[in-house]
Amino acid sequence: MKAIEYVYAARAKGRCTSLDFISNIFTDFIELHGDRRFADDKAIVGGLARFGNMTVTVIGIEKGQDTRSRIDRNFGSAHPEGYRKALRLMKQAEKFRRPVICFVDTSGAYCGIGAEERGQGQAISENIMEMMDLKTPIISILIGEGGSGGALALAVANEVWMLEKAVYSVISPEGCASILYKDPKMAEKAAEDLKLTSDDMLKFGVVDKIISESPRNITFHIIRNELSSALRRLCALSGEELAEQRYKRYRVLGSHGTV
Amino acid sequence: MFQFRKPRNELELILRNGNKRTPSIPDEMFTYCPSCKKAILTDELADNANICSHCGYHFYINARMRIHLTVDKDSFTELDSEMQSINVIGFPGYEMKLQSAKLASSENEAVITGICTIAGVRCAIFVMEGKFMMGSMGTVVGEKITRLFETATEQKLPVVGFTVSGGARMQEGILSLMQMAKTNGAVSRHGKSRLLYIAVLTNPTTGGVTASFAMAGDIILSEPDALICFAGPRVIAQTTSQKLPSGFQKAEFLLQKGFIDAIVRRDELRNVIGKLLMMHS
Numbered sequence: 141m142k143a144i145e146y147v148y149a150a151r152a153k154g155r156c157t158s159l160d161f162i163s164n165i166f167t168d169f170i171e172l173h174g175d176r177r178f179a180d181d182k183a184i185v186g187g188l189a190r191f192g193n194m195t196v197t198v199i200g201i202e203k204g205q206d207t208r209s210r211i212d213r214n215f216g217s218a219h220p221e222g223y224r225k226a227l228r229l230m231k232q233a234e235k236f237r238r239p240v241i242c243f244v245d246t247s248g249a250y251c252g253i254g255a256e257e258r259g260q261g262q263a264i265s266e267n268i269m270e271m272m273d274l275k276t277p278i279i280s281i282l283i284g285e286g287g288s289g290g291a292l293a294l295a296v297a298n299e300v301w302m303l304e305k306a307v308y309s310v311i312s313p314e315g316c317a318s319i320l321y322k323d324p325k326m327a328e329k330a331a332e333d334l335k336l337t338s339d340d341m342l343k344f345g346v347v348d349k350i351i352s353e354s355p356r357n358i359t360f361h362i363i364r365n366e367l368s369s370a371l372r373r374l375c376a377l378s379g380e381e382l383a384e385q386r387y388k389r390y391r392v393l394g395s396h397g398t399v
Numbered sequence: 400m401f402q403f404r405k406p407r408n409e410l411e412l413i414l415r416n417g418n419k420r421t422p423s424i425p426d427e428m429f430t431y432c433p434s435c436k437k438a439i440l441t442d443e444l445a446d447n448a449n450i451c452s453h454c455g456y457h458f459y460i461n462a463r464m465r466i467h468l469t470v471d472k473d474s475f476t477e478l479d480s481e482m483q484s485i486n487v488i489g490f491p492g493y494e495m496k497l498q499s500a501k502l503a504s505s506e507n508e509a510v511i512t513g514i515c516t517i518a519g520v521r522c523a524i525f526v527m528e529g530k531f532m533m534g535s536m537g538t539v540v541g542e543k544i545t546r547l548f549e550t551a552t553e554q555k556l557p558v559v560g561f562t563v564s565g566g567a568r569m570q571e572g573i574l575s576l577m578q579m580a581k582t583n584g585a586v587s588r589h590g591k592s593r594l595l596y597i598a599v600l601t602n603p604t605t606g607g608v609t610a611s612f613a614m615a616g617d618i619i620l621s622e623p624d625a626l627i628c629f630a631g632p633r634v635i636a637q638t639t640s641q642k643l644p645s646g647f648q649k650a651e652f653l654l655q656k657g658f659i660d661a662i663v664r665r666d667e668l669r670n671v672i673g674k675l676l677m678m679h680s
């Protein structure tokens with residue numbers, strides 16, 4: 141499969157969205173709304189759920205499942221209030237010492253007047269900073285599109301997993317093509333050049349695990365199994381140890397030379 | 400080389416215009432202000448920290464000049480000056496881009512880091528260089544800034560940082576995005592040690608840098624009229640076809656919306672930073 145085919149697969153309609161994963165992996169999901177500052181952003185869903193005998197905080201970027209809900213959810217492009225809601229729920233998880241599980245699926249944080257005037261950059265920065273230091277386990281799963289800062293704002297975690305056909309990139313292949321090659325039609329080449337597939341991510345150390353895409357029930361089953369062993373592992377660590385592990389995880393990413 | 404191309408967007412235009420003279424004027428005695436269109440004696444402009452003496456427009460200045468204007472005389476010791484980028488994801492043409500960026504900026508990478516004193520207070524400092532691939536953040540920018548914050552945490556020093564950036568460097572793919580997490584992690588640890596970080600945003604500060612350490616300062620200052628945004632105005636105009644309000648995403652707009660602490664003229668910055676450092680020392 142070519143890189144651009146992964147991009148199209150990650151964007152395909154009919155692909156499972158965050159709400160599918162939440163309802164099939166957990167039980168008793170109770171959605172909690174709002175950032176307590178401005179509004180409730182429907183591009184991000186969050187709340188409490190049960191996983192076995194454990195209460196967890198779940199947060200997902202939701203693209204919507206039909207035309208109407210896609211519009212309603214702004215196609216999974218969150219505003220600052222969405223990221224602030226997510227952070228509020230994560231801080232609450234820390235307070236009650238329960239793990240956070242994030243599902244990431246966005247073409248990017250929303251680009252618009254309202255998003256900018258309410259501090260999109262500040263909101264993403266704050267999420268990254270607070271997640272880096274959160275004293276409770278965080279697991280992020282890239283389920284579709286991992287679009288740049290808007291994805292990273294929910295993907296600073298102790299473990300990052302990725303579905304086989306999901307993609308993760310600093311810029312969309314179309315954006316990259318129009319800037320570098322002055323031609324959005326060069327997206328196929330850009331997708332190749334950007335190295336955005338799950339295999340690439342595993343090789344770079346950006347993700348820890350690839351979840352193979354089987355029929356959906358089997359995929360959910362795989363994730364449930366992986367989650368239960370990962371949570372057992374992570375819940376054995378102290379808050380300080382978790383923050384330390386997370387810091388080290390990102391600290392080593394990238395390499396350089398000398399003149 | 401990128402100097403000869405048509406600027407691809409407003410960010411590049413800002414970075415490129417810098418203090419370059421209008422090409423139609425053979426005599427370089429005068430520089431024309433893009434804001435008030437008046438002529439300024441080029442020598443006078445340099446003596447005035449590249450601020451237009453008529454209207455106060457802040458021309459681009461390079462990172463070395465910025466350090467010269469900010470730190471106490473002879474107090475600056477550079478760190479990691481030899482560090483340079485490699486083609487981490489094997490992106491076609493990246494080595495060439497790095498070569499021309501080095502020539503265009505006379506620097507090895509898009510940020511300079513070091514230790515200095517300002518108004519007698521010892522501190523760590525980073526200054527981004529807009530002429531190096533538009534101040535974009537790749538692995539080396541991320542690593543140098545992370546190391547600086549780690550050093551500052553160890554030595555219990557405040558950090559003063561000047562940003563100018565087109566955002567994450569796409570030629571380093573996902574690894575450039577990861578620098579946002581790496582740097583903000585180091586900023587967070589520095590902050591948890593109850594140490595001060597003053598961010599000074601200069602024209603333009605955008606994308607992944609805005610969405611990481613630029614917006615993470617305890618105190619965030621900006622130069623007048625600086626463009627500060629996550630998504631650039633052109634991208635927003637294109638994707639939303641909304642008419643952008645006047646002054647949108649300029650420092651004055653961010654001040655009004657509550658996202659920066661103060662706007663400080665370049666010729667006042669040294670003074671203000673010095674005072675802030677003294678109030679925390």
Ligand SMILES: [Zn+2]
Nearest residue numbers: 432435451454
């Ligand atoms: Zn002027």
